[in-house]
Amino acid sequence: MAYTLDQAKFSFSFWERLLYLELLVFHNNPYATPFSMSTPSLLDVFKATGALLDGHFKLTSGRHSNAYFQCAKVLQYPEHLSAVCSRIASHFTGNGIETVISPAIGGIVVGTEVGRQLGVKTIFAERKDGAMTIRRGFSLEPGERVLVIEDVITTGGSVAEVIALIKAAGASLVGVGSVVDRSNGRVKLADDQFSVLLMEVISYAPEECPLCKEGLPIDAPGSRANKQN
Numbered sequence: 560m561a562y563t564l565d566q567a568k569f570s571f572s573f574w575e576r577l578l579y580l581e582l583l584v585f586h587n588n589p590y591a592t593p594f595s596m597s598t599p600s601l602l603d604v605f606k607a608t609g610a611l612l613d614g615h616f617k618l619t620s621g622r623h624s625n626a627y628f629q630c631a632k633v634l635q636y637p638e639h640l641s642a643v644c645s646r647i648a649s650h651f652t653g654n655g656i657e658t659v660i661s662p663a664i665g666g667i668v669v670g671t672e673v674g675r676q677l678g679v680k681t682i683f684a685e686r687k688d689g690a691m692t693i694r695r696g697f698s699l700e701p702g703e704r705v706l707v708i709e710d711v712i713t714t715g716g717s718v719a720e721v722i723a724l725i726k727a728a729g730a731s732l733v734g735v736g737s738v739v740d741r742s743n744g745r746v747k748l749a750d751d752q753f754s755v756l757l758m759e760v761i762s763y764a765p766e767e768c769p770l771c772k773e774g775l776p777i778d779a780p781g782s783r784a785n786k787q788n
């Protein structure tokens with residue numbers, strides 16, 4: 560993607576601020592080297608893989624935004640998948656987790672890698688006739704300690720449905736982990752909730768969008784495969 564110099568400057572400082580918030584406020588971890596020249600930060604990785612896009616986008620809500628996050632773009636590379644998931648796994652290590660569960664489809668890749676790193680059973684829930692269900696012979700037992708993993712949280716709808724399944728089975732919710740929280744922490748799903756990246760999504764009603772006024776062409780990248788919930 561081509562940038563003008565001014566856009567590049569703006570977007571860099573914008574995402575830097577997000578990472579700063581993420582690293583300094585919400586985590587206390589040895590990966591906190593966002594401004595080092597020698598160690599690429601996760602922010603660099605998100606940008607380099609095209610997971611973080613700057614431009615002019617129509618979100619699934621219909622609103623317009625200058626930024627978009629495509630989680631799958633970074634997770635397609637095994638070394639990045641491993642690095643991102645190790646942030647989540649290390650947060651929840653030592654909590655006696657017995658099972659990781661994810662909502663299909665977006666959460667499965669992240670959930671499987673987090674479960675692998677924690678060395679625990681990993682399953683997923685999926686929609687059947689619109690309702691989130693546990694199928695394929697998977698099951699949750701009363702008292703089982705379960706961690707929910709999602710790729711992107713916006714409204715938290717899918718995760719909330721998985722939590723309802725956990726409660727219905729009498730199992731125990733340990734926490735919720737995700738790669739990106741687009742609600743910037745406003746959506747509260749569990750006492751122990753962790754996200755690698757917190758985003759503050761700036762969006763506009765189409766009629767008030769400054770990017771439309773500039774005449775910038777618009778992208779609509781939010782297919783259900785990249786669902787933002």
Ligand SMILES: [Zn+2]
Pocket residue numbers: 615623624765768769770771772777
């Ligand atoms: Zn617009």
